[in-house]
Amino acid sequence: xxxxxxxxxxxxxxxxxxxxxxxxxxxxxxxxxxxxxxxxxxxxxxxxxxxxxxxxxxxxxxxxxxxxxxxxxxxxxxxxxxxxxxxxxxxxxxxxxxxxxxxxxxxxxxxx
Amino acid sequence: xxxxxxxxxxxxxxxxxxxxxxxxxxxxxxxxxxxxxxxxxxxxxxxxxxxxxxxxxxxxxxxxxxxxxxxxxxxxxxxxxxxxxxxxxxxxxxxxxxxxxxxxxxxxxxxx
Numbered sequence: 001x002x003x004x005x006x007x008x009x010x011x012x013x014x015x016x017x018x019x020x021x022x023x024x025x026x027x028x029x030x031x032x033x034x035x036x037x038x039x040x041x042x043x044x045x046x047x048x049x050x051x052x053x054x055x056x057x058x059x060x061x062x063x064x065x066x067x068x069x070x071x072x073x074x075x076x077x078x079x080x081x082x083x084x085x086x087x088x089x090x091x092x093x094x095x096x097x098x099x100x101x102x103x104x105x106x107x108x109x110x111x112x
Numbered sequence: 113x114x115x116x117x118x119x120x121x122x123x124x125x126x127x128x129x130x131x132x133x134x135x136x137x138x139x140x141x142x143x144x145x146x147x148x149x150x151x152x153x154x155x156x157x158x159x160x161x162x163x164x165x166x167x168x169x170x171x172x173x174x175x176x177x178x179x180x181x182x183x184x185x186x187x188x189x190x191x192x193x194x195x196x197x198x199x200x201x202x203x204x205x206x207x208x209x210x211x212x213x214x215x216x217x218x219x220x221x222x223x224x
């Protein structure tokens with residue numbers, strides 16, 4: 001079966017712009033989580049959605065937001081991009097909350 | 113707040129050697145623990161999931177153990193191969209948090 005699909009794979013944006021990243025979970029999975037990975041901070045939790053509801057949010061500024069649609073696909077939005085937002089953004093899907101997580105290949109965002 | 117530590121940060125071994133990667137966590141009230149593998153620039157691949165009620169899980173040449181009371185998990189890799197070279201990440205879901213908390217990883221190099 002298809003895995004977690006993230007689009008786009010690579011993105012270059014300018015400071016001040018906004019960006020939207022997309023994640024399609026494994027079919028039947030209802031929980032989607034987002035993580036930011038940087039060399040300095042490692043993997044940090046952004047937010048988790050289950051059945052279109054945000055169930056948990058990490059310690060990130062309000063510029064980071066997300067949503068989940070009725071088909072469980074999720075989008076993450078970052079507004080007013082800063083250089084420090086350059087990172088690998090990873091999406092994970094699970095059959096249920098706190099079940100085994102399966103990750104996508106990530107979106108590499110570079111802010112210049 | 114849950115903290116996850118992985119030791120060593122990097123490990124280099126000759127092909128064929130058996131090896132152990134270590135993971136420790138500060139809050140023993142975990143729901144499950146998951147080991148991942150990450151190749152450079154790629155997403156995370158789930159290797160093993162251990163539920164809090166389990167003591168170990170095995171998959172092929174991999175065996176992961178969990179000791180909740182001491183806050184430790186180990187990943188044992190038998191007969192290592194160059195293809196095992198990657199970063200190995202340990203993550204826990206605590207009872208109160210609907211998120212994975214990651215360690216900083218162990219970068220493994222298996223020399224041919």
